[in-house]
Amino acid sequence: MSAKVVVVGSLNMDLVARAQRLPRPGETLAGDTFFTAAGGKGANQAVAVARLGASAAMIGCVGDDAYGLQLRNALEVEGIDCQGVVTCAGVSTGVAMITVDAASQNCIVIVPGGNGLLVPDAVARFDGLLQAAQVIICQLEVPLPTVAWTLARGRQLGKRVILNPAPATGPLPAEWFNHVDYLTPNESEAEALTGVAVHDQASALLAGTRLLALGAGKVIITLGAQGALLITPDGHQHYPAPVVKALDTTAAGDTFIGGFAAGLVQGLEEGEAIRFGQRAAALSVTRAGAQPSIPRLAELLP
Template sequence: MKKVMVLGSTNVDTILGIQRFPQPGETLAMNSRSVAGGGKGANQAIAAVRSGAQTAFISKIGHEGAADFMLETFKKDGMNIDHVTMSETAGTGQAYIMVDEAGQNSILIYGGANQDITIADIHQAEADIKNADRIVAQFEVPVPAVIEAFKIARANGVQTILNPAPAIKNIPAELLAVTDMIVPNETEAEIITGIKVTDQASMQKNAEAMFKMGIKVVIITVGDKGSFYATPSQTGFVPAFKVTAVDTTAAGDTFIGALSTQLEMDYSNIEVAMTYANKASSIAVQTKGAQNSIPYAKDIQL
């Protein structure tokens, strides 16, 4: 059983079902509205614990009742939430997700309490970081906190996985220096390197650019096509499972969380781990919502 630490966001998602995305200045009626748990960090942590990892989570929420059902979900899945703390100044993060009839989404994020995660919070979690096999983080929380967590991890032989989302153009060199693996989607990869992803050759060029930044292993996810990988010794492409998508929310988070539970520390089974992660993601997109759509290991049969 892998020991996975996740540092990241907790959001309450408001999901708006629409026929199509509105044009500027246009008013459209919604088909549906629902509320569910979300946040990239929480999604990835839930995906990890549901795939059997011993999972701990560093996050921050507000005092309002909106966060209570999030904590109940974490507890129900058996997650270590010792380091999910409450902000004194901000409410729980919020996401407003528009999902069209083809299952594609557009998302607006209010950071809220997620932006209150500090270096002091990271130090409070230091013992659990040191005890992990790997730590996963994203950019929905302050970058200085991610840097500090990855520094502690690197100093203690803990593998670091960065999901650079939402993408930032100039990732601090200080963070890249302590990142073992990076997992962007095609849009995020282009923002980071300036190289547009159009085919496997361009994915390879992206990976080579990221290698020069100090990254050891690169995985680029490309939605319903699958995912590309590059390590110092091999490259390849793992195709997606063909399904009818209802809602792609949390697909990438499910992939990363599931991957973190299966990947050997030396990356020797990277294609098998990515196939498992692709399968988990393909299950998630067949249900509306984020965390409620994330599958358990028993449902992910290869």
Template sequence: MSIVVFGSINMDLTAYVPKLPQPGETLQGSSYITVPGGKGNNQAVAACRLGAPTKFVGRVGTDGFGEEVLKIVGEQKVDLSQVMKDPEHGTGIAVICVDKNAENTIIIISGANFALDDSDVARASKVMTDAKVLMLQLEVPLDACLKAAKAAKEKGVQVVWDPAPAVPLPDEAFKLMDFITPNETETEILVGFKPENAEDASRAAKLFLAKGVGTAIIKLGARGVYYENEKESGFVPPYKVTPIDTVAAGDAFNAGLAVAISEGKPLAEAVHWGAAAGAIATTRKGALPAMPHRDELMQLMKEQA
């Protein structure tokens, strides 16, 4: 069964700096890389690398960045037949700073990503026929995401929604989510407090469930992952790796989770897949290059079982 990803595709310019800059400060960086990114794209590439046939629905501009992104992502065997070349909007870009502690700041210029509309939803709906999971984020218009989620529900496709970058969401959005996967910051924006531990995460999860979410999965970064639904709950401790760049780790998590779900794995195992995928992503620079492959995910989970 395939995975459909409805979302953003960017060109990322990532600068590596000794510390994150303050307002008005000029820093001497050590290096930079230019690679494809965007939450939707990252999740699609990761899902494909982890073994799921993956179809991506989105937009790029008709500029050089768009051509380059499609060439590189196409080499990852993601199905790009539903990516539209938008003549009126440029390809989205992200300007990223990563410090020596692997923390980051990101500026996004959405471009064609924020032009997604009903025509894109229609393309997504068309390719959901044999899909098991629809993956959503919030780097494209919320209205388009809501309509894509409704189409998924009508077709019996499970919705894995990464509410990032977080914005207040209407009540109807939560009712469309089979899985919500916020990190600490996104959880704070959505429920009003920042979870610092599993107990806090459980309190947040219950608020999501009360809003109609099927399963709430709270990502606590280096502190692990908490999950809960009406039938079960649990905590997955972090996998032990040496992080150098946390960019797109959340995207890798969502892909690991979605692939496991698409294969019918139990929830606890699916969360382990997500946690392992996210951990692997922190050990490499950049967004797309950091996305994990299935063999290394299996190896990490075996080593740290």
């Protein structure tokens, strides 16, 4: 069976420490707990797609080490097509070092490892997966030329293209926008892309309108506990977030993206797909870790 959603992106092993607060520069803190978990924005989104009812394939690179083997196995257990996950000799698998405080806020340092070897030719080798997909998802944890190539190829093939611009450190190349059906930044990413400080619906609308003007098809700005704002050429719609007590926000955005994509390919209307992604993300923040926190479809059914 061909995958309906193909994710082109990163695979990381997450090394997670919990502490009462985040350390200041030069400070050493005593932590409370430590664990490792499969992560990486690309892999997280693929897992969310698969757990939430749609077929998924992953295109990415890992190192020839124990973490790489663990990450591939974690995807295969979920039924994800891993023919596009390439093991690269002589390089480490990507890692993310994550500290989470008592308020469930986090700070993350990422070492790309194998993710840095996902060049355009590496994606082109698996063009058959792209051709068979309904939705293609990209993020920014792999080389930007690879993201650019994949977005353009997705548009050329007439696929629905989702770009999650994370982590965003500044404006995107102008030519990218016309290839994107759904641009999905959070508040800080929207600010990095537009220069607009996003802190509520009004500022999100201003940022989203600017992104539309740059050429994005539609924009969904996720606002954490304030929900999500969909901005389209025809208007905008706010979607309130389910109210939960957050434990760990790691992978909440990835869960939303995967849930949204899974909803689209399962025939949900756009707004319904957003709500579906929100419900999945809300459940994910009540649990620790990246992929371990992502819920399954049965947990969201009435």
